[in-house]
Amino acid sequence: xxxxxxxxxxxxxxxxxxxxxxxxxxxxxxxxxxxxxxxxxxxxxxxxxxxxxxxxxxxxxxxxxxxxxxxxxxxxxxxxxxxxxxxxxxxxxxxxxxxxxxxxxxxxxxxxxxxxxxxxxxxxxxxxxxxxxxxxxxxxxxxxxxxxxxxxxxxxxxxxxxxxxxxxxxxxxxxxxxxxxxxxxxxxxxxxxxxxxxxxxxxxxxxxxxxxxxxxxxxxxxxxxxxxxxxxxxxxxxxxxxxxxxxxxxxxxxxxxxxxxxxxxxxxxxxxxxxxxxxxxxxxxxxxxxxxxxxxxxxxxxxxxxxxxxxxxxxxxxxxxxxxxxxxxxxxxxxxxxxxxxxxxxxxx
Amino acid sequence: xxxxxxxxxxxxxxxxxxxxxxxxxxxxxxxxxxxxxxxxxxxxxxxxxxxxxxxxxxxxxxxxxxxxxxxxxxxxxxxxxxxxxxxxxxxxxxxxxxxxxxxxxxxxxxxxxxxxxxxxxxxxxxxxxxxxxxxxxxxxxxxxxxxxxxxxxxxxxxxxxxxxxxxxxxxxxxxxxxxxxxxxxxxxxxxxxxxxxxxxxxxxxxxxxxxxxxxxxxxxxxxxxxxxxxxxxxxxxxxxxxxxxxxxxxxxxxxxxxxxxxxxxxxxxxxxxxxxxxxxxxxxxxxxxxxxxxxxxxxxxxxxxxxxxxxxxxxxxxxxxxxxxxxxxxx
Numbered sequence: 001x002x003x004x005x006x007x008x009x010x011x012x013x014x015x016x017x018x019x020x021x022x023x024x025x026x027x028x029x030x031x032x033x034x035x036x037x038x039x040x041x042x043x044x045x046x047x048x049x050x051x052x053x054x055x056x057x058x059x060x061x062x063x064x065x066x067x068x069x070x071x072x073x074x075x076x077x078x079x080x081x082x083x084x085x086x087x088x089x090x091x092x093x094x095x096x097x098x099x100x101x102x103x104x105x106x107x108x109x110x111x112x113x114x115x116x117x118x119x120x121x122x123x124x125x126x127x128x129x130x131x132x133x134x135x136x137x138x139x140x141x142x143x144x145x146x147x148x149x150x151x152x153x154x155x156x157x158x159x160x161x162x163x164x165x166x167x168x169x170x171x172x173x174x175x176x177x178x179x180x181x182x183x184x185x186x187x188x189x190x191x192x193x194x195x196x197x198x199x200x201x202x203x204x205x206x207x208x209x210x211x212x213x214x215x216x217x218x219x220x221x222x223x224x225x226x227x228x229x230x231x232x233x234x235x236x237x238x239x240x241x242x243x244x245x246x247x248x249x250x251x252x253x254x255x256x257x258x259x260x261x262x263x264x265x266x267x268x269x270x271x272x273x274x275x276x277x278x279x280x281x282x283x284x285x286x287x288x289x290x291x292x293x294x295x296x297x298x299x300x301x302x303x304x305x306x307x308x309x310x311x312x313x314x315x316x317x318x319x320x321x322x323x324x325x326x327x328x329x330x331x332x333x334x335x336x337x338x339x340x341x342x343x344x345x346x347x348x349x
Numbered sequence: 350x351x352x353x354x355x356x357x358x359x360x361x362x363x364x365x366x367x368x369x370x371x372x373x374x375x376x377x378x379x380x381x382x383x384x385x386x387x388x389x390x391x392x393x394x395x396x397x398x399x400x401x402x403x404x405x406x407x408x409x410x411x412x413x414x415x416x417x418x419x420x421x422x423x424x425x426x427x428x429x430x431x432x433x434x435x436x437x438x439x440x441x442x443x444x445x446x447x448x449x450x451x452x453x454x455x456x457x458x459x460x461x462x463x464x465x466x467x468x469x470x471x472x473x474x475x476x477x478x479x480x481x482x483x484x485x486x487x488x489x490x491x492x493x494x495x496x497x498x499x500x501x502x503x504x505x506x507x508x509x510x511x512x513x514x515x516x517x518x519x520x521x522x523x524x525x526x527x528x529x530x531x532x533x534x535x536x537x538x539x540x541x542x543x544x545x546x547x548x549x550x551x552x553x554x555x556x557x558x559x560x561x562x563x564x565x566x567x568x569x570x571x572x573x574x575x576x577x578x579x580x581x582x583x584x585x586x587x588x589x590x591x592x593x594x595x596x597x598x599x600x601x602x603x604x605x606x607x608x609x610x611x612x613x614x615x616x617x618x619x620x621x622x623x624x625x626x627x628x629x630x631x632x633x634x635x636x637x638x639x640x641x642x643x644x645x646x647x648x649x650x651x652x653x654x655x656x657x658x659x660x661x662x663x664x665x666x667x668x669x670x671x672x673x674x675x676x677x678x679x680x
Contacts, residue, residue: 070538204393207625209608209620233612237615271539272538276612277542279606290542
């Protein structure tokens with residue numbers, strides 16, 4: 001058996017065109033120690049939570065990349081760092097091939113915009129939709145002041161809202177409409193990357209579909225690159241081009257959506273797929289059930305971080321911390337037994 | 350036919366507003382749950398599914414009350430029963446699992462103690478016996494190291510473990526009916542899978558019936574035997590899970606199925622339901638789904654269609670139920 005070489009992630013298929021966003025070795029530590037004083041006087045503890053531990057990822061132009069994983073895997077931390085609301089502890093962020101400065105100026109922060117999970121708490125209840133958009137358009141000088149009204153109407157049309165929404169307050173809208181307003185707000189400053197943190201999980205099923213369609217059309221019509229953080233794998237499968245799976249602060253598998261779901265090469269991805277509630281199968285399947293819950297990021301297991309829950313773990317898995325390596329064309333996995341997993345075909349119904 | 354364990358008839362729940370007509374949130378809902386059955390109630394937010402469940406458990410929020418109808422549990426009328434005798438049923442007969450275990454558990458009492466309280470009060474166990482029972486229940490729900498975990502406070506446990514504590518608490522007195530209000534919505538998909546399987550196993554073992562409220566049709570498909578679909582306070586379709594999900598007859602059920610992504614059919618385009626559910630205070634006359642319905646005809650707007658049997662064990666409240674599946678598929 002030959003061990004594949006460690007491939008740097010910069011290997012880009014669309015020749016010459018650098019990815020719109022690339023992160024390498026991104027690490028985020030949160031210091032959760034008690035204060036120095038209380039550590040001196042009592043027996044307080046020094047504790048560091050490593051939310052991200054060497055994340056490697058790239059977002060290509062015009063693609064929808066989904067980021068999936070359990071709570072505590074670091075999905076939201078990564079989203080926050082990319083959008084610039086939190087600083088990374090270490091690692092690089094490249095935007096169009098050039099390093100992104102640690103302190104972003106107005107223009108740099110404009111390029112990457114975020115849509116949050118809860119459209120009830122992410123919109124200012126005291127601003128009308130019109131004044132919300134006007135503020136942004138003027139601050140970033142997107143259009144001359146005279147055209148602000150026109151531009152606001154264009155934004156609302158873009159996200160499928162009526163023009164009279166300009167005069168209304170967020171409380172006058174339903175959840176799905178509010179999420180559209182949040183998207184219009186993100187688009188107002190003409191970003192080229194949209195980071196959406198669970199944008200449909202707070203919405204009812206019947207409106208979820210319209211918001212998903214909106215994301216697809218924004219990518220198609222505006223050429224936006226979208227990082228879509230989600231936990232609903234059926235939604236991910238429907239919308240995204242590529243999927244990155246996170247586990248305890250690391251990316252453990254990346255592949256094209258169809259390839260990832262047809263041919264998962266990391267046992268964790270496999271477990272996620274087998275946990276999806278299905279419309280076509282009967283009672284809950286036991287094909288590949290994960291025991292236990294994600295371990296605490298305070299206490300990451302040695303070796304492969306997934307080994308305590310992994311049904312395929314061997315002694316080697318408890319010592320070797322596997323790197324993300326190419327296992328098939330455009331398919332990366334961080335598992336030393338990745339090649340053996342191909343024999344365990346995913347149950348199809 | 351044997352008598353059902355729970356029989357809900359013409360249940361209406363609402364808010365009284367002085368001398369004006371009360372606002373109906375749940376309107377004329379009827380269903381039966383047999384012994385050991387797993388019954389799912391599906392609907393979107395505001396459909397009245399949770400209030401229906403809470404009415405059975407006598408846990409309606411302040412100001413919201415049962416306006417009319419009957420809830421027969423094992424032949425005993427629950428509506429209008431004095432609160433003291435009603436409370437005696439909660440625990441040994443009917444128990445409830447909530448969506449968010451962090452707010453449902455007492456944050457300042459150790460979890461073992463919280464589980465032991467039920468058996469001590471209702472089964473007459475001593476303190477030591479009830480603690481043994483609590484630890485036994487924790488082990489049954491798959492909590493590792495239950496003796497140590499029994500001494501933990503809720504905040505020291507993960508979401509999945511807290512939900513297992515609630516299940517252990519609910520099942521500690523061997524109830525015959527378990528009410529579940531979105532018990533897995535707050536959990537990760539891998540943990541949801543574990544908790545659903547656990548619920549199935551425990552109900553199989555103890556013979557408890559399950560009333561399971563959720564918005565996720567796939568979860569119902571995997572967990573329940575029968576279901577009712579609620580829309581704007583009404584049950585619009587009901588029957589066995591197999592019948593209703595394979596051959597939906599109400600356009601709303603069809604719409605829910607069409608709008609949710611199905612993991613096994615990734616190529617299928619999603620078809621959203623246009624419009625929004627009506628405000629309960631100003632529900633349109635006639636069928637509440639009429640303004641959003643692709644098959645609407647004039648007659649739909651005049652009277653609420655009655656629930657009619659469309660196939661054995663399958664009812665739909667739609668005057669066009671006979672054509673629904675055929676015409677929508679043709680679309």
